[in-house]
Amino acid sequence: MKGMVRGITAVGALLVSEAVIAAAEPAAASTAAPGGLGAQLAQTVIGLLLVVGLIFFLAWLLRRMQGSAQQGAQVIEVIGTRAIGPRDRLLLVQVGKEQILIGHTPGSIEALHVLAEPVDVPASARQATPEFAQRLLELMGKDQKDKK
Secondary structure, eight states, rough: OOOHHHHHHHHHHHOOOOOOOHHHEEEHHTOOEEEEEEHHHHHHHHHHHHHHHHHHHHHHHHOOOHHHHHHHTTEEEEEEEEEEEOOOEEEEEHHHHHHHEEETTTTEEEEEEEEOOOOOOOOSSSSSSSSSHHHHHHHHHHHHHHHO
């Protein structure tokens, strides 16, 4: 997949360099022929639009390729979090059928306990938005239930 992106990028760079060379060549020739100013301007605008279009196309293609690679890779899921200090928190993580309690501090991440029996957490109890976003909505006086 990375090889494909590199190949597309190389083709894009080649097209951009050809557009720049093509735009530069008429500039030298237009000094001799004053009547070609409109044609030169049109060629420059078309070249610029081509380059901008190529950039947007490559960005779209890269997003599509990254999205397809991440869809099948969701084997780790954060079930719940709890802040135990300003920068320390506990995380309950599901990996396959196993649940692990993890301690997270700014300097380390440690597995504290592997649960023998997985905790059943209903879908309504799982936090759909990050903690900061939830608290910001609460402070602004908006409730998540209003959005649904």
